[in-house]
Amino acid sequence: MLRTASCSASLTSASPFFRHFPLSYSSLSSSTGALRAPGRNLRRVASPSSTGRRVFLRRGLRVPSTAVRGVNRQLSRLSVRAVATQPAPSYPDVGQDEAEKLGFEKVSEEFISECKSKATLFKHKKTGCEVMSVSNEDENKVFGIVLRTPPKDSTGIPHILEHSVLCGSRKYPLKEPFVELLKGSLHTFLNAFTYPDRTCYPVASTNTKDFYNLVDVYLDAVFFPKCVDDVHTFQQEGWHYELNDPSEDISYKGVVFNEMKGVYSQPDNILGRIAQQANNTYGVDSGGDPKDIPNLTFEEFKDFHRKYYHPSNARIWFYGDDDPLQRLRILSEYLDMFEASPSRDTSKIEPQRLFSEPIRIVEKYPAARDGDLKKKNMVCINWLLSEKPLDLETQLALGFLDHLMLGTPASPLRKILLESGLGEALVSSGMSDELLQPQFSVGMKGVSEDNVQKVEELIMSTLKKLAEEGFESDAVEASMNTIEFSLRENNTGSFPRGLSLMLQSIAKWIYDMDPFEPLKYTEPLKALKARIAEEGSKAVFSPLIEQFILNNSHRVTIEMQPDPEKASQEEAEEKSILEKVKAGMTEEDLAELARATEELRLKQETPDPPEALRCVPSLNLSDIPKEPSYVPTEVGDINGVKVLRHDLFTNDIVYAEVVFDMGSLKHELLPLVPLFCQSLLEMGTKDLSFVQLNQLIGRKTGGISVYPLTSSVRGKDEPCSKIIVRGKSMAGRADDLFNLMNCLLQEVQFTDQQRFKQFVSQSIARMENRLRGSGHGVAAARMDAMLNIAGWMSEQMGGLSYLEFLRTLEKKVDEDWEGISSSLEEIRRSLLAKNGCIVNMTADGKSLTNIEKSLEKFLDLLPENPSGGLVTWDGRLPLRNEAIVIPTQVNYVGKAGNIYSTGYELDGSAYVISKHISNTWLWDRVRVSGGAYGGFCDFDSHSGVFSFLSYRDPNLLKTLDIYDGTGDFLRGLDVDQETLTKAIIGTIGDVDSYQLPDAKGYSSLMRHLLGVTDEERLRKREEILTTSLKDFKDFAEAIDVVRDNGVAVAVASAEDIDAANNARSNFFEVKKAL
């Protein structure tokens, strides 16, 4: 398992699009991590929440960064390369006649130079369904269908429907075609999202045949789902009463119900929800409030589908290098089956009138009993900016303003709030423009009661000051460069570019505005730049602050107070409702409910018949390339330092990683490493304040980040433990990039006690948020720390141990700052050296040659050897079952063991098998019948650790029993060749995941560090492709070690842990965390 502990520092200007999120990092590696990009391991998983503008995902663990948050979108809408001067290349065209024949009319057509695409808007004549057909050279093809689905209440209809339509349809009458696609397709993206006012169903693939298979399953699901005739799906995904035996208590079950309980256990989410004080559809929760979900009836559910899931209310997006005519052929087959409906009018979103007076709301959120509750208040001010949608230039200017105020640690509003010491961290703050009316929020958490008012005053006075004084010209230049760099780079990470564009376009199109406009930023950006150049930045930004914020009376201030009673009160309320329900039932009713519960369970646990499974289209093994994709890599040497070069087309950008070894670091310094990394980026040097340094990075580069990375190495005792300095710049500025890296590494002074103290409190707030929102990651890290050294190191830098360390450190900063400061120096001396350093560079050949001199100079400045001798890492946490108590309504349950300890030797089939376990056994038992939002397993081929994990899980011991049954499940398994082929293809899909050039170079570095050769990748691929049923049976023996000798860790509520310890005499050691 590869881990990168991280710190907010690693986000400094490197990824401005992410900055609004309370970030957690996926500590989970994919089982195929060794073979392909470690991208997934490294990807920071953003929480799908922000100021009330939640997007609910069908699979909770993958979040599209650009989809979620306004200003990200505002900036990312820019993230397309400008090539205005280039002539339009010719792409296959659909003639008016051809379109007519298929029932479409061509509405308009444009070449969009920003994304080098030809885009055509069609209208289906009979139904009015609109289709954007975007043609270009991108092989990562994207399809999406988007429906306007404004809810009237908080029963969660749109969200439950989003889950349910993918549970079988007319042409694909099986339990979950979605899961079959997860198992057996080459998709590069497969998910569904619910927004406050719309529902999106996007898929992507680089393989054309696979792509059209995905499209067909999605179209059939959306228009002809089984769920409208089958109350069981509604019960399973939405809610139902569960009663196993008439003598027991009735409980609520349902995937969305539990997903939302998890959402409502996080104070940041509650705050965001309350901030939506609106009398239109935004005033209710499209995701569903667990208190309201049980009011939803099947009739209302069906009715919602009938009303809104209609071509007249749909917008469809196609993107990529496939044949545009074929797209229309596929669509006409579906759309022609419908007549026009009035849904397009009935789904219209009414804007909200702006308030004439500001309002203030005080609410409680569930908190733990002990701890310093006085310091746990939250306060946030929200503005609805306008009654009407804004024009693109104003929107762009507001996005720019947002970046200036909050975008980096040096941005004044962010900096002043954090430096005030009035709170621990910002709550999700910034502009948001993905809904009909744009909004701006800013606030803090970890605020003491007496300081709430002071935070409000400080926000207002800072905004006033910014309006009066304007911004430093270096800051404006830095923001401009950051924005322009990201436009040129257009780096959407593992998120398909075509989907990012779709989400930008749909943000206007969904409100019946021009779908082309959001894709064309060149002119408005040019105009904005010209205005700044002519009139000065103050003339541009000050009026915006005044008009939209300071003089805007639509201001909603939310104060949230911790309430230690709230969680148990809510639980008691739910219990009493359920008791009443039971009391109102006759004996016959109860017997009937128990029968219905059993019937649903049986149905859920009965596998689909093979003929039903066969109807889901899939590829053949012959469609799969026999060889893995190789990344060009040349290993050289500069002044004794190993240099890896990857000659790839990167649009004139240089990506560089400098890797230092942690082999000389003293053990006790390990937990300080993340703060050391943050300090490098945010403390400043003798000559440059941190603000100046930060602006320099923004002006000259595309960003620099610093973070630790640890992993086991297969067959070795010593883990791989590194610090990575990662940066990017235009090729012509590589010299600046290396100079700045050198400046950060060698000249930054660890002298700013106050800033360091802020880092500590922000880290605490972030870790606490992570416990509530990504408890499965915390549990996984904990188990890993018991099972191997690399896991232990990582947990010290990012797990519960780290949180404990931070809490002690917070006091120490006042008592012994000198000691801490010299420890930071010591870390620097023990890392920084030519000896043990590796450099990785990705760019085109010419740039690689040109930057050599700059790199040489950089390396010459490094000391020869680290100070201090080599240390041996051997730490582990004691092996024991642990329960970590947090105030929550749902749990995270894990169990893990090392399968190499049984003598099992890694075979490629292990990837196929663990994927199959996740997608069948765990999906069916933990999610579908257990009611958890997620259940999956993870196999770390480097360490041998096999882990089971659940996410937002109403159960605890029951889930552990399911994990323990995995060996028997494999032994009893009977898979036919088709199922096996699907599992193999799905695994190859993971291994071959689509990568942009920087990710290719980075993956190659990871493989180099972990000793994974191309020969091994080829061998593993062959093993994957030839996986047999016998491999599954053999694996059962290995996996039994988790049942027999594994450790269990749960992050759960006190009540559930008590119950578990009563039922199984003190099974868990209990640890309090929040």
Ligand SMILES: [Zn+2]
């Ligand atoms: Zn969901």
